[in-house]
Amino acid sequence: MCMKTRTFVDTNLTLNLLDNQLSKPELLIQQLALIALTVILIILLAIFTVHRLRVSDPYIKNILSLTGNPVQGHAIFQMNCAGCHGLQADGRVGPSLQGVSKRKSRFGLIQQVISGETPPMPQFQPSAKEMADLLSYLKTL
Numbered sequence: 001m002c003m004k005t006r007t008f009v010d011t012n013l014t015l016n017l018l019d020n021q022l023s024k025p026e027l028l029i030q031q032l033a034l035i036a037l038t039v040i041l042i043i044l045l046a047i048f049t050v051h052r053l054r055v056s057d058p059y060i061k062n063i064l065s066l067t068g069n070p071v072q073g074h075a076i077f078q079m080n081c082a083g084c085h086g087l088q089a090d091g092r093v094g095p096s097l098q099g100v101s102k103r104k105s106r107f108g109l110i111q112q113v114i115s116g117e118t119p120p121m122p123q124f125q126p127s128a129k130e131m132a133d134l135l136s137y138l139k140t141l
């Protein structure tokens, strides 16, 4: 009688231990999945916020609301940019700009023109309309 109870307790203990061992890796995977999900959410939120901030910049908002004229943009390009990027935008001092609007977003292109972050390319201050025209010309390349 006494033996029986003990065996029962032992078996129960062993089962409990086994249970714990089984559930631990699962718990770990669950925790990792939760962490991964949180990180992904934070990254998405950051991208979304940066995008919102960019779009809410009044100058950029203005540019994006305008329809550029590529002929006008070409004229602006020849006066300001062709000296370095070539008359056909195929590159001289500056790199060729063929297909540049596929490599760079509109934000990236605007940033490139107005920031002056990559000397020797100077910092330009085109009006929103001029920038929209330039963008529409760059898109044709």
Ligand code: HEC
Pocket (backbone or CB within 6 Å): 077, 080, 081, 082, 083, 084, 085, 093, 094, 095, 096, 097, 100, 103, 104, 109, 112, 113, 118, 119, 120, 121, 122, 124, 134
């Ligand atoms: C004094 C020479 C110079 C002038 C003028 C100039 N650029 Fe540039 N541009 C450069 C150089 C050099 C680079 C490469 C910068 C780097 O990435 O290090 C460049 C890079 C660029 C890029 C990025 C190309 C890429 O593949 O990422 C764009 C777009 C661009 N220029 C557009 C323009 C436009 C539009 C104008 C006129 C408003 C202009 N540039 C005027 C020299 C010039």
